[in-house]
Amino acid sequence: MIKVDSIKPIIKNKSKKISLLNANAKASEMVIIANFKTQSQQIQCLECRNKTFIGNLFFNKQY
Numbered sequence: 001m002i003k004v005d006s007i008k009p010i011i012k013n014k015s016k017k018i019s020l021l022n023a024n025a026k027a028s029e030m031v032i033i034a035n036f037k038t039q040s041q042q043i044q045c046l047e048c049r050n051k052t053f054i055g056n057l058f059f060n061k062q063y
Helices: 004-051 053-059
Strands: none
């Protein structure tokens, strides 16, 4: 029969791995959300710029 004391370190190790995987998933989710928000803001800036006459004069120039 397996002793409980021999299983505890295994369970603790697995719990740490699960916790790290969970933290990595949350970090990945935060990066995805940040990228989405950045892209959305860029699109909004471009749309706003395209709606303004002065913006078109300055931003559509070829330098």
